[in-house]
Amino acid sequence: MKPTNKRKKNKPENKRHAKKNKITDKNKDLSNDNCEVIDLIEGDPIIQNNKSGKSKGKSPQKIQSDKKNESHNNSKKGANKHESSKKTKKSKKNDNITDNSKSQSNWLESTLLQSTSGNVEPESSDRLRKLKKGAIIEITLFNWMVFSGPIKLKASEGINLIAAANASGKSSIVCALVFGLGYNSSVLSRNKELINFIKKGEKKSFIEIILKYDETRNVCVKRIMNINDNKVESIWLVNNIKTNFSNILDIQKEYYLNLDNLITFMPQENVSKFSRLNPEELFEYTLLAIDGNLLKTYKDINDIINNKQVGEKKLVIYEHEIVEEEKLMTSLEEKKGRFDELKNLIYTVKLYKVKKHMIILEKRREDLKQYKVKIDELTKDKDKQFKVVKKYLREIEKCHKIINKVSLKVNQKKNQIKEAVSKYVIWNIKLDELEQGIVKEEKIMEDTVKNLYNNSHYAKDIDYQIKKTKREIKEIEAFFSEKEKNNKRTIIRETELQTELKELLNESKKIMMKKYTLQSDIDVITNKIKKARNYEHIQEERMLNNIDFVFRERIVNYKRNLKNIVRTHNLISNDFVDDLTTKYDVTKISSQNELNNAIADELAKRDILYGPICKYIKCKNPEFDYILEFFLKKYFNSFLLIKKENQELLEALYKNHKLSVITMSKETHEFCHVTSEMKKRGVICFLYELFESPEVIKHGLSNFLPLTIAFVINDDVIKNKSTDEINEFNNFMIKELSKQLNEEINSLFYFCSNNVHRYKISSYNKNVYMHTFSYIKKSCNILYSITSDIERDLDLLFEKKQKYIEELTEVEESLHELDKSKKAKNDEHNKIILERTEMKIKKERLVILNNDLIKLQNDLNVYLKGEDIIDQKKKSIMKNITSINGEKIKVCEEYFLLLKEHVKWDQELFSESRYLNKWKRYMSVIKNINAENEEKLNATKNLIDAEITNYTTCLNDIKELEEIIKTKKSALTDSEIQLVDEINLPLEEINKKLHECFIQQRLFPDIEKEEEKYNLIALQIQKHKDNIENKKKDIENLKIDLQNYDKQIETMIPNWSNEVNEYIIFLNHNFQKFMNFINPDYDGKIELVKKSNKYEKCQLFVKVKFKKTSPFLSLSVSHQSGGERSLSTMIYILSIQKLTKNGFYVLDELNQGLDQVNEKKIFELLSCLSNPTIYEQHFLHQYNYKYINIDYKSKPQYFILTPQIIRNIPFKDITVHYLFNGFGVIENQFDDLL
Incomplete structure (x- = not known):
């Protein structure tokens, strides 16, 4: 339609x-x-x-x-308030509500x-x-x-x-x-x-x-x-x-x-919330959907019932508390009689204590007078002793002055003696030096005579050497005369060779610079080619840049610690690791990375650990690199552990480094290939054919990914094709793959352009299948492949590199020829330089020989003059000895004069020392006498201080006693003060009387506490009396409130319960009719369960059955399936719609969990409900409702x-x-x- x-x-x-x-x-x-x-x-x-x-x-x-929404919580009525106050409050509240509604x-x-x-x-x-x-x-x-x-x-x-x-x-x-x-x-x-x-x-x-x-x-x-x-x-x-x-x-x-009601407004997020409602919540939500006043009345009834139950409990508690408090009062009256005897005893003790304090006060006043007399006597003795000490201190001061003067004189004499002793030492040293000078001169004389005798043989040798030197000088002069003839021609040739060598050197420098530039260019091109072909490093860098920071840090941390991991788990021998370490400069970060990469490559070569896996995936077909990346991306940052028996390594990688680790199974997987029939039908290749990697990685990934059944097809395979044609293709591929793998395949995984398709046949029914597809982006962020542009750039780089290599060979040949000619020129030039250096050496040798000749001749002359020199030396030595002896005599004279002065200074020092010791002994005697006098003075001072403290304590005691007596007398009456004055007993008798009273008081351990208890008991008796009176009044009020609660329940429940029961009848009719409309075998009913006749807690149960023979069961997870519960929930929501006042209803994904038949029936039911004529025709109510006016003409509005x-x-x-x-x-x- x-x-x-x-x-x-x-x-x-x-x-x-x-x-x-x-x-x-x-x-x-x-x-x-x-x-x-x-x-x-x-x-x-x-x-x-x-x-x-x-x-x-x-x-x-x-x-x-x-x-924010204003809170409209009404305060609960207290159990102790009267009915009249409630009625007035309710009337005021109703007036306010009507006023508010009018204002709205x-x-x-x-x-x-x-x-x-x-x-x-x-x-x-x-x-x-x-x-x-x-x-x-x-x-x-x-x-x-x-x-x-x-x-x-x-x-x-x-x-x-x-x-x-x-x-x-x-x-x-x-x-x-x-x-x-x-x-x-x-x-x-x-x-x-x-x-x-x-x-x-x-x-x-x-x-x-x-x-x-x-x-x-x-x-x-x-x-x-x-x-x-x-x-x-x-x-x-x-x-x-x-x-x-x-x-x-x-x-x-x-x-x-009412958008907060799940029955009238159900968004997608609250579908599961509705199914979790318990029967009590379902009843409240239903009332709220029908009429909010019904829910309000229901809650008011519950509040009244709760208040009544609380009041009845309070009534029982109050009656029990009155009985208990009367028992406590009788026991407290008995305890009160014991304290009367104690009060009389306390009164007697109080009077005797006052008298005792008065007697002690008189005694302390007498002691105060005695302390004052004694302090005066001690101060007089202290003044006398102070005068004696003062006299001795003056004498000590005089001794100190005399001793200081004598000490200065003694120190002067001692310094003079010290200076004389130091002069003695200096003169002794000088005399020793003079003696050594005389001995030295005599020894020189002896040595001169001996040398003269020994040098007679040396003269002959000098004469022979002179003749030999003259002969050698003649030979050198003949060599110089010969070389001077060819000197001009040699200089000209040398200048020519120097200019030629400079030109050759400049030319060789130019060629070398050209060689170095060519070599650097070749290295740069080689690195570029290597970098462009090193897909492992590029893919790893891209992968690290495209994953989360946490995973990136884990992989980097693993690489940083790879050396320690290898050594800890003995994956590679330590010798091999040490050899690798020596090849790299570990101080540089780049070299550390290269070392870690080398260790990782070695682990992969030995089939121990591969990782991350993206390093070992090389895309062969850049056209489908985005497909390969989408398929393998989840495992790009994973590591493949070959031997999963190594549990320690697996735990270290997983727990310590938190890496994604996959392991190998013992099974090997077979891979399919594209047949000619597959090609005709549009299959391009299987996914494992798109990349190169070690076989271990392919088999390892096959454990987690459907590599064996994943393939790529052309766009034309499913474009503009019907469902039957697509199913025919899928079935063909399943048969072909099952034939190649020798096992039954029931699912396909293939890519077409930017879509990925998943096809799966049900394991229960082969006629049921599921075909889904999703969109993928045509972009590749991690995999790197050499595209045509990169190939073109690489070809250009190879051509450029070949050109540079040819130029480099030509430059090396020309440089070799240049080196040959430069070597010949250098040899000739070096020969000239050697000849010149030889002449220089000959000249130097000639100068040395001339000097040696002069020296030998001088030595010979000296020997001939030896006798004259010996006589001159004898005369000079004798003069030196006579001068030294004269100096020695002068020193001895000065020594004897100083010795006489020294004896005189010793005598004076002895006399002054005796005088000094005499005054010191006198001063020590005076000090001892003065110390005894000071001790006596200090003792007297201490006695005075002790008496003063006794005096002050006695004075304080008198003040305290006066205050105590004053306070105690102020607490006494005049008659009691008179009784205290009449007591004429001494202190000892009073203490005896008090002791007797204390013995009697031991019956009461703590009098003050007992007195407090007495006062407390009196207060408690009065308090209990007041409590009993108050509770009796409260009981009377509670009985009145309970009667009022019963009246309210009797007035509220009948109308409300009739109305609710009528709504339940309406819901039952609709729910049953709607269930039959969906399927004649379906049936349902709504049951209202009450805790008591007072409707204290009501529960609403939805019961359904989906077969005529089966019993009615409540909606729950254990009784019905998800689809049955969704259907029942939907029908219940639709059954209540005619009772609500909502203008619209929202149902988000109502068909969730429904099959096609039930979903179609639900839509038909909705169309009937939205058409008043059809609704009245099919679902007309025959019951004569008292509270419900069914509006058959209004048309509800649904948003589904x-x-x-x-x-x-x-x-x-x-x-x-x-x-x-x-x-x-x-x-x-x-x-x-x-």
Whole structure:
């Protein structure tokens, strides 16, 4: 059947976005931002607001934030309050409610009168006449969730079926209803922050909803949301007049918008929430859907019953407490009599204590006088002793002065003696030096005579050497005369050779520079070629850049510690690791990475550990690299452990380094190949043929991925093909693969262009299959392959490299020839230099020989003059000896004079020392006498201090006693003071009397506590009396309250229970009829279970059966399947609709869990419910209802959201809305229709 609406499509807003919302109505400028308005859904013509109304509404100067819902919790009535106070409060409350309702209706009337936007167009008034109050006329969204907009949804009466694929924005409309009508995110069970519902990257959004008010007027509710500092600020408009949030709450109540009730409003997120409702919650939700006052009365009845039960419990408790307190009073009266004796004893003790303190006071005053006399005597003795000490101190001072003077003289004499002793030492040293000088001169004389005798043989040798030197000098002079003849010709040749060598050197430098540049260019090209071909390193870098930071750090950390891992688990010998380490400079990070890569390559060569796997995948066909990456991407960062028996290594990789590790199984997998028949049918290749890798990796990945059955096909295989043709291809491939693998295959996995297809046959029924496909991007982020451009660049690099190598060989040949000629020239030049150096050596040798000749001749002359020299030396030695002896005599004379002075200074020092010791002994005697006098003085001072302390303590005691007596006398009466004065007993007798009293008091351990207990008992007796009186009054009040509760229950329950029972009869009729409509074998009933006749706690059970012979069972997971529960839930929700006052109902994905037959029947039932004539014909109620007025003429409004529409569903009374948004929508696909 054709849908009632005709679709029109306009161009999208922006060509950059490939998945923009498609326009289904004419573009209209509804906002001041000149945005393009997109009509999301088109039905019959519906009511629109006048644009003039929007122009009149002025923009607010201040942005008003959302207010929270005000709490309307009424305080509970206390059990001790009277019935009269309750009635007055209730009457006041009812008056307030009526006043509020009147004010709300007046406010809505005034807004409707002020604004012209609420008027209904004549052409749409007839069509929407049967809708209830609060039905949706139109929804406009701007920058809301997935929509840019503004987009508009024009609703119709009856069923509005919104059909679109998943992730296209169906739930965005449901969320807009919640937030646009003043509810919060708790209704949706979604994200709690409103900012997350506004389209990402936008700062402004609005939701506009038009609701039906009456036959001629509508109400437009608009919410404008602005984002400032990551906070959403909302402005509420009603008919383009700014208002506050409390008025929005009034609209919710006025229009019965119960969006927080799962029965009337069920978004996709709350489908499972409804199935988890217990019977008590289901009963409350049902009452709330029918009438909120019913639920309020039910809760009031429960509160009254609870209060009555609490009051009865209190009554029993109070009676028991009165009996207990009377028992306590009798025991307390007995205890009170014991304390009378104690009071008399305390009175006697008090009088004797006062007298005792008075006697002690007189005694302490006498002691004070004695202390004062003793202190005066001791101060006189102290003054006498101080004078004696003063006298001895003066004498000590005199001794100190004399001793200081004598000590100075003694020190002077000692210094003189020290100076004399130091002179003795110096003169002794000088005499020793003079003696040594005389001995030295004599020894020189002896040595001179000996040398003269020994040098007679040396003279002969000198004469021989002179002759030899003269002969050698003649030979050198003959060599110089010969060389001087050829000197000019040699100099000319040398200059020529130098210029030729310079030219050759410059030319060789140029050739060497050219050689070095060619070599560097070749190295650069070689590195480029190596880098372009090193797909392992490139793929690994790309993989690390495309994964999460956490996984990247784990892999990097593993590589950093790879050397330690290898040594810890003995994967490679330590010698091999040490040899590898010596090849790299470990101080550099790049060399460390190269070392780690080398170790990883060695582990892979030895079939121990491969990883990450992306390094070993080489794409052979760049055309399908995106397919290969999509297929293997999940395991690119994984590591393949060959021997899974190594549990320690596996645990270290998994637990310590947290790597993704896969292991090898013992099985080897067989791979399929493309046959000629497959090629004819469009199969290009299997997926394992797209890449090169070690066989171990292919077999390892086959354990986790369907490598054996995954293949690539041409676009023409399934393009424009029917379902049967596609199934025929799938069945052919399953047979071929089963034949090649020698096992039964029941699933396929293949790629076609940018789609991946999954085909699977059911294991229970081979005629049932599932064929799904999904979209993949044609982009490759990790795999690297050498494309034609890279091949072309590589060819250019190879040609360039070959050219540079040829040039390098030519340069090396020319450099070799140049080296040969340079070597010949250098040899000739070196020969000339050697000759010149030889001449220099000869010249130096000639100079040395001349000097030696002169020296030998001088030595010979010296020897000949030896006798004259010996005589001169003898004379000089004798002169030196005589001068030394004269100095020695002078020193001895000075020594003897100083010795005489020394003896004199010793005698004076001895006399002064004796005098000094005499005064020191005298001073020590005086000090000893003075120390004894000071000790006596200190002892006297200590005695004075002790007496003063005794005096002060005695004085303080007197003050304390006076204060004690004063305070105690102030507590006594005049007669008691007179009795105290009449007591003429001494202190000893008083102490005896007090001792006797204390013995009697031991019967009472703590008198003060006993006295406190006495006072406390008296207070407790009075307190118990007051409590008993108060509780008796409370019992009387409770009995009155309980009677009032019984009266309230008797008045409230009958009407309420009759009304509820009538609603249950209505629900039972509808539920049973609807179940039979779906299937004649299906049946159901609604049961209301009460805890007591007072309806204290009610439970509502939905019971169903799906076979005629089976019994009725309650809805639960253990009794029914998911589809049966979904069907029963849906029928229950539809059964209650005629009882509710809601203007519209929202059901998101109601067909979830239903099969095609039941889903089709549900849609047929919905079409019957939305048609008053058919509804009255099929589901007419014969029961004579007292409280229910069934409105057969009104037409309900349903919003049903579904991801797909079942075929062969009648759309006669259904308005179908298609949502062109999300995946699979092609840009500009409707341009040719415009």
